[in-house]
Amino acid sequence: MDTALIDDLWNTIAPLLPDHPPSPRGGRPRLPDRLCLNGIAFVLREGIRWQSLPTRLGWGSGSTCWRRFDEWTACGVWERAHVALVTALGRRGLLNLERAVVDSCSLRALRGGGHTGPNPTDRAKKACKRHLITDGNGLPLVVQVGPANRRDEQWLPCLLWWLWAVLSYGWRCRPAALQGDRGYGFPWSIALVVAWGIRPALAARGAAHGSGLGRTRFVAERTHSWFEHNRRLVRCYESTGAHYQGFYQLAACIICAKRLRDGRQAGERCHPLAQAA
Numbered sequence: 232m233d234t235a236l237i238d239d240l241w242n243t244i245a246p247l248l249p250d251h252p253p254s255p256r257g258g259r260p261r262l263p264d265r266l267c268l269n270g271i272a273f274v275l276r277e278g279i280r281w282q283s284l285p286t287r288l289g290w291g292s293g294s295t296c297w298r299r300f301d302e303w304t305a306c307g308v309w310e311r312a313h314v315a316l317v318t319a320l321g322r323r324g325l326l327n328l329e330r331a332v333v334d335s336c337s338l339r340a341l342r343g344g345g346h347t348g349p350n351p352t353d354r355a356k357k358a359c360k361r362h363l364i365t366d367g368n369g370l371p372l373v374v375q376v377g378p379a380n381r382r383d384e385q386w387l388p389c390l391l392w393w394l395w396a397v398l399s400y401g402w403r404c405r406p407a408a409l410q411g412d413r414g415y416g417f418p419w420s421i422a423l424v425v426a427w428g429i430r431p432a433l434a435a436r437g438a439a440h441g442s443g444l445g446r447t448r449f450v451a452e453r454t455h456s457w458f459e460h461n462r463r464l465v466r467c468y469e470s471t472g473a474h475y476q477g478f479y480q481l482a483a484c485i486i487c488a489k490r491l492r493d494g495r496q497a498g499e500r501c502h503p504l505a506q507a508a
């Protein structure tokens with residue numbers, strides 16, 4: 232695990248964490264949040280169970296890290312950190328908003344829950360679907376998780392709303408164009424994109440192959456592979472949709488923090504919240 236990258240991520244997350252003053256009754260001191268972040272990132276990267284987190288690493292027990300992850304997910308820490316990182320990337324000129332790309336990918340689910348559904352492409356087995364919008368370079372702007380039996384275009388209103396929410400803190404609140412495959416090329420979805428003030432570049436339903444969109448839309452496929460570098464996301468092990476969504480938001484934060492680190496000057500520290508102010 233890249234500890235320098237987690238340090239950069241900590242600079243973003245630390246101001247967003249809820250306060251926990253010491254209990255007046257005393258008791259065992261609370262494990263530092265910085266160590267719990269290491270444990271959570273380790274579970275995400277290696278795909279292990281919470282109970283299998285090695286205590287010899289010094290990041291606390293799996294139960295402690297799970298409780299901290301559950302608390303931060305409920306407080307919306309990951310979403311706010313992602314917004315701060317995307318805003319910092321935009322201010323650095325590291326976002327390509329001349330176009331955005333929308334895509335989805337189905338994933339096998341080992342448990343049930345409201346975020347799963349029968350996969351029509353895999354003999355109705357339980358599965359989730361990952362929906363994302365990336366910038367022109369493949370940086371994740373929006374990532375959402377839903378049942379696999381919902382069609383792609385049905386998630387487009389939610390994705391566009393989140394795209395506006397993420398970009399509204401920066402200098403530009405919408406991309407110039409939105410690219411997507413035929414799963415999004417319905418007349419009403421194209422009209423919806425136009426209503427948001429975005430030029431639609433969605434392949435129309437029934438259109439012949441060979442439009443050439445794949446030559447520029449491949450960045451979304453690459454982003455799917457970036458997410459699956461984290462073994463916890465290769466399949467859905469979560470029985471709660473909020474936890475699976477939280478893992479995806481954390482993975483998006485790590486991708487954006489890495490791009491922000493690679494794009495800044497040597498010796499410069501990462502403070503996205505200060506840059507976004």
